[in-house]
Amino acid sequence: MFAVLVFVICLEMFLHVMEHTTKRKPKYTDMLHKTTQELMIVGLIYLLVKLCVSTGLAKGNGLSSRCLGTTIRYQDLLMLLGAWESSVEGSTLTLLQADKPMPSAALQTPTQINDWRTNRRSLLIPVHKSDEIVELFTDEFPDDANDIMDILRAEIAPLEVWLSVAIEYYLQGRTDQFEVILDQATMPEAEEIYNDDAARKSRLKMFNAWVSHYVNVMWNEDDERRREIPAQKAVALFQKADRIDAQCPNTLVGKALMFMAKGEDERAERFLKNVLIADKENLPAILASALLHVRKKKFVEAKKLYQEAIVLHPKSPQASRIRMCFAYCCYQMGCVDKAKAVMKYA
Structure with missing residues (x-):
């Protein structure tokens, strides 16, 4: 029991130091909080199992004490x-390890890379009618996605790049910006610019990525009436996806x-x-x-x-x-x- 107490104290001190260290990086602070929440859930499950064992509801070495249904x-x-x-x-993000060469600037798809020196991830945007690229570090994404979309519009970036940026915002928990980007990239005006077969496939990926968000919301919503709102939005996106490939x-x-x-x-x-x-x-x-x-x-x-x-x-x-x-x-x-x-x- 004393060892457990010491471990908890050390863990609390470590988390406090980590939170102070990542204070300037909201993304990493959020990741730390999510990790802490997962640890709390694991701890609660452990206590529940111990309670079941102590009350005789489950055997101490039985499978039910290790794996609740x-x-x-x-x-x-x-x-x-x-x-x-x-x-x-x-298929929208290509991860390159540090021991592999940098991608060619002529790539027509977005690339997510890891900088082995700083352990930072970035997205590469090809410059229109040029061999140059624009590198955006994911931990420096602005709160307002319009700043990045201005670059994407100016360079007429492939829709795969738009989707990669949207997904990165989603992974950072900023679903509002995720939706703004996908909304802009799938507007009728965009179809006039991106009208080849590759663009059609990219739009299909966008609709499916977007609808996955609403399906997730449905699974996490217990209230049937509230579940109907994301369901309607999902149906509308499915209809758009079906027009491309049913x-x-x-x-x-x-x-x-x-x-x-x-x-x-x-x-x-x-x-x-x-x-x-x-x-x-x-x-x-x-x-x-x-x-x-x-x-x-x-x-x-x-x-x-x-x-x-x-x-x-x-x-x-x-x-x-x-x-x-x-x-x-x-x-x-x-x-x-x-x-x-x-x-x-x-």
């Missing part, structure tokens, strides 16, 4: 949304997630089947289908899909959470030893 379901949702958003955003897998998975948030699982299932018929290895569709089975308590079918996802995408950023969900299904099926082994590996 509700926590796993929440992890499942986070994993699913994360995989879908990654599939929407993944069979885009990301759009179809997004619609499935929207219907799942509304509790309309049968409609969601139809969209997911269409995606998997065209591409049986589509990770967001596989995970969404597995979540549907979990909601129906069809753990055998869900376990099979999670196993398939692990085999097809072993290096996915969501791999650890996929294994946790696989373990949860094993536990629900009575395969406790197997669930324990998978949880240790996860």
Whole structure:
């Protein structure tokens, strides 16, 4: 008990120093606060498990004391949304490691780089009719995105660059600027400038990235009436995406997630089947289908899909959470030893 007390005191002092150090960088301060919140959640879950053990509701060494079902379901949702958003955003940002060469100035797509000397990330904007580039450090993004959009307009920057800037604002928690950029980039006036096939594909990515924000809001909103507002906005964006490509897998998975948030699982299932018929290895569709089975308590079918996802995408950023969900299904099926082994590996 004394060791725990000392650890808590040291951790509190460390967080205090970190907060003071990052005070001048709002982005990093926000990241620190979010990390602290995650630690508090973990601590509360730990105390809950201890309470269950002390009251006899769970065995001290049982799986239920290590993996609460509700926590796993929440992890499942986070994993699913994360995989879908990654599939929407993944092709818009190219990460270059420090031991790789700098990209050519003639790149027609935006590039996000890490400066190994300062550990700072930046976006590169090609200068119109020139081999030069404009480098924008992400930790120096202005509060008003109009300042950056003036540069994008002046250089007639590719829509992929617009999308990368919007996503960076979203990752920093400034969703209002994220929406302003996407709104400006998809206006009819912009279509007169960006009217080739590459621009059409970029606009489709924009609509899907934008709609993913509203679907996230729906999943996090318990009030059915309040959920209807982001649902209407999502539907409007889906309609615009359908005018470009009605069979885009990301759009179809997004619609499935929207219907799942509304509790309309049968409609969601139809969209997911269409995606998997065209591409049986589509990770967001596989995970969404597995979540549907979990909601129906069809753990055998869900376990099979999670196993398939692990085999097809072993290096996915969501791999650890996929294994946790696989373990949860094993536990629900009575395969406790197997669930324990998978949880240790996860």
